[in-house]
Amino acid sequence: MPDSSTSVENKPFPQFLAEFKEKLRQLFHVRTDLNEISAQRGLPPFVLREIMAGNPLATYVPQRYGGRGGVSHEGLALTAAASYESLPLSLGFGINWALFLQPVIKYAQDEAKLPLLKKFLAERKMGGLMITEPGHGSDALRMQSCYTRHGDRYHLKGTKHWAGLTGWADFWLLTARQQNESGELMRDIDFFICDVAARDQHIVVEEVYQNLGIYMLPYGRNKVDVKIPVVQKLEPHSSGIKMMLDLLHRSRMQFPGMGMGFIQRMLDEAVAHCRDRVVGGRSLFTYDQVQQRLARLQSAFTVCSAMCLNSSHKVSIENDMAPHGLEANAVKTYLTDLMQSTAQSLLQLVGAKGYRLNHIAGRAIVDSRPFQIFEGSNDILYIQIGEAIQKQLQRAKNANLLTLLSGMELTVLAADRLRQLLDFSVRTHLPQRKLTELGKVVSRIVAMDQVIRLGQTPFNKELIQSSLSHIEQELTALFSSFNFSNLHNFYEGYEENSSWLNCYQS
Incomplete structure (x- = not known):
């Protein structure tokens, strides 16, 4: 049971959500200019401090651990509220929720989980997940990070990259394969909680990437050489691979939370621009082609709303999402395609002034594009x-x-x-x-x-x-x-007899 030092203020969720939205509005539109800070790397420390002061991540933690409840529809609504103002901020929330807190709450041993969640809530900590490795991006089952057991500790070694919150997170879920006595790696994958502030658990950031878009969140290459207490190993219900599928499928089903606020913002920005912009003596809003684009944006808003409602009923951590790959993949792919297409439509409607990183249209293009790549291309x-x-x-x-x-x-x-x-x-x-x-x-x-x-x-x-x-x-x-049948392949040696200039006859 939670004690008074970890329990969050028990406001009704609608009030909590409204106050969170107002705080973001004040931070990003009054105290700072979101368009300017989003074109720079990182986030001003006071902004992150103010956002975390209200303990928003407690929304993702069940009440029995001192959180607000860990209820699916509230988690999606909070993530959507963040993405309306900032897609990278919402992604940071999503990483903490789907890729750290949910698997820890579901699979971690109580001896490690209880003090971690207490610290997470009381001290506003953050957590992330490291799976991807150089040379083994989409092919995660062939990861080369390995571990061996020595007494009451596991020794993990390897290199991980493209983990969101690189250098920021206080806790990591690390993935590795067991190395047997002959040096071979086992097929299954195991997960370990790493507390970077604890003895022998520091992770070295070898390089911080200059990522294209999502400037607010740091990504990079990390050297893992840590010794993890045995109690910090997650306990799968069957196999580690099925645990990973449960984690990833649930995460993909929660993408609509990040997409919801973002797509609504694209729609609101497009409508406002088209009403105010005059072209050829009349409002841009009155043109048929513009109406078609706006209708597509509105359709994307409706689709994402339907996905949020559907996921609200299905993604509770009590449910095993491992068998639901088809649905999770369908939701993730179409939703992220819609995110990119709505950003493209907004930029097309806004025109040249939107083609800047400090304009929401240009920023939306590069911020939404990686969603079509990470967590499965x-x-x-x-x-x-x-x-x-x-x-x-x-x-x-x-x-x-x-x-x-x-x-x-x-x-x-x-x-x-x-x-x-x-x-x-x-x-x-x-x-x-x-x-x-x-x-x-x-x-x-x-x-x-x-x-x-x-x-x-x-x-x-x-x-x-x-x-x-x-x-x-x-x-x-x-x-x-x-x-339509088109099975043509790349033509080797295309450079031969393929110069249009040589075909020109004066």
Whole structure:
């Protein structure tokens, strides 16, 4: 049970959220200029101190450990509130939530977990996760970081990079593979809590990267050579790989929290600009092409709203997310594609003045782009979705896509709406490029299903119908691409006889 030194002030969440939003507004629009500080590396210390003073990360911690509750919909709402003002700030919150606190709360031993959470809340600490290694980015199962046990400690060695909060986090979850007596690395992956302020647990930052975008958060290359007490090893319920999948799938399902505020900000900025901007003697808002872009932004807002509602019911740490890779990958890929496309639309509408790092449009382009890469590159995740669908078709011994999707809970409502588009057979042994296209199709159908379910609530019905039409239009184009045969590959020696200048005849 929490004691008085760790328990947070028990305000009703709506009040807590409103005060948090007002604090961000004061910090970023009154006391500082967010456009200016976002174009610089890091964050002014007083800004971070003021943000953390209200203990916002306590929202992600259950009440039994002294937090606000760790309730999914509150966590998503807080992350969305942060991303409306600053996508990097929201990412920092998301790292602490999905990649540190949730796995610690679910899998850590009490002897390590209880004092850690007490310190985390009382002293406003931060935590992160180190998985990625140079040479082993998306191929995490081949990581070379290793550990051996010596008495009551594990000795971990390796190199990690692209971990958000590099040099800032007070605690890290480190991943490594056990090294046996013959020097070989075991297949499974284990997780360890590292307290960088404790003896023999300091992590050396060898290089701080000049990352393109997300300037507020530090990334870099870290040398790991630490000795971790045995009580700081996480205890998987089955295997370490399944624990990692549970962690990553839950994190991907929580991406809509970061996307929600960001997409709403893109929409609000676009509407405000188009109403005020006069072109050709009339408001930019009155042009048909502009209306189309704004409608797409509005559709992205609706899709992300549906994803937030869906995730609110599913991502509790009591649920095992390891088996839900298809849904998690579908949510992460389409949501991050929408984040980038809404940023591109805002920049197109704003024009030249938006093409600056100290303007929200230009900053949004570079800040949202890496979301399509980290925690699984979208190209790879789309292929994984396509492969999962193809395997299910093979198991069913029926290649008809409509039949399959009509029987899946994730897609049953959307499949009924898309019967004409889906009523065809998918051939076996698709090349990767076609698996990617199939993955894109399925991700949109999953999203459409979630929008239909959102439409069964009091949510604005005009937004629902507009969004469904936009998704269906996008699906029509994707199916056209999927059914078009183009298997041309890169031509080796393209430089030969390929100079247009040599073809010019005066």
